[in-house]
Amino acid sequence: MYALPTAIAVTGPDLVLPSPDRHTPSAAVLQSAVQSPRTYSLDQALTEMHTLIEHHGYVIALCPSSAPASVAQRLHAVRSVLESDRIAVVRSDLPPLGLAVLALQLRQLSICDFSPGVLASAARLLSHYIHAGALLGSVTRLDRVPVTLQSHAKSWVPGTQFAVLATPRPELVKVSGGDEAHLPGPGFGTRMLYATGKLAPGWVTGTLAPAWQSQEVTEARLPGESARWWATGRLVEFAAAIPDISVLYQLVSSVRRDDCHWCGLELIGDRCAFCAAPLPPPSERPSQRTLAHGVTALPRGAT
Template identity: 65%
Template sequence: MPTAIAVTSADLVLPPTDHQTPTAALLHAPDAQSLDAALADMTVLLEQHGYVIAVYPATIPLAHERRLHTVRSVLESDRIACLKLDLPPLGVAVLVRQLRQLSVCDFSPGVVASAARLLSHYIYAGALLNSVTKLDRVPVGLKSHAKSWVPGSQFAVLANPAPQLVKVGSGELAGPEFSTQLLVGKGQLQSDWAASELAPAWQAQGVQETALPSDSPRWWGTSRLIEFAAYLPDISVLYQLVSSVRREVCIWCGIELIGDRCGFCSAPLAPAENHTHTAGVLIQGAPMHQSS
């Protein structure tokens, strides 16, 4: 059985890209499920899948995050990974689906878990907003704040991989230099900007719409928004990208990993080994090797 991918909200589970992509398990909040029930559910997942990768956004309530770590601690299991993602909600959903795709490949659970940090660099997550006055997760200058009070103003904001903010009509967001698809979640803002302007500017190979995650208005500071995420949709590209990175063994828990941190125990790679790490990068849509 593939490694289980679990999430803290049902709207982080996007429709599968093909019949092989498995769904994700739901880890309920403490106010919706008792600790005993959460322990029982996790035990079943471990028995069925061997390993569980719990993915959750950095914005979930502290009590929910504590529940995840409590379950891991009580079960005394080193086969549960708790991955906190500092991405906008739609970006988290995209990354969750990519991990679901990778879970059925011939990668070890440790490689799948640590691949989350690598793949997040290739997700361009942002939103179209009618106001940035309550936006506190992306740097906003005083000038932009002032403009947001002008009726009809709209702002294109990129939160990942690097923060950007432009007023629509006076600039463009710098996009990916590799082939992507664009996923769009519409809130209460009425606009076709994402499909008619952003997608062509970023040379997206396709545009798909999905429901807006429930946490998006809180994350972006307004319900009048359109959230978007450009991502790598092809599992063969994802596979090659992850395969291009040198694999190491965690000195603390013994699980295989890529990158500089274990996805299961969060231990950093031993400093003496860092120089042997090989990073995979994408150039114009083609995975390349770059030795360091």
């Protein structure tokens, strides 16, 4: 047990969704990632991170893979200078709204009895259960999801729209022209968040959400990074995920835990999120602790 919840830190204020209840803590917005190194010195960044460690013991910093290289470099520099094994820099391929949902889920789980190592490595597991995508007015410059030459050509036709799923498995379908567009959805209960750019959200709220049997549909603020991530401002971003903390808890609890052979922290999966040490081959591991099952089978590659 840890006296204070592990801090969940993000690289921008748009990645902080409102707390669903009074128990869920907010996320720490890292000013070292928001502000330019010219205006926010390394000393300030060190003080910022040191303060978080002092108050929370451990820090899990979520950093989108799409962030400028300087952001990740600054985070790793801070970790190196502090010589701290209490900072986990977790990179994620999720689009901006999906990453905000992941941050919220980790915030919810931070008040449970998970150790920092399990909580940090749970980010990878939970990402497999977040269906994140967008309705786009153009895919001509989209490079984060596979786009065919035919879709590129159709994108030049006025009024054409595309529904794109980025995770857990990329998918792209044409929506305009009365087509019955279909995106593969989750096979479990979710809450859908959507954020509107320069397109109307009607297809997302009126067609996609019912098709995915979303239990709740809520509008959110469009992250500032979304237009760059999706390569267009003509979009409606969406993300559907498990909202129930008890289900999230059961999901993470059902996975086998190991002790990192390098730093000693608990982990789930094949790599420690804090020191990045890989899990040794089965023949070199000590006897494993297996927790109770009670969740549907995990997707391939999730553990």
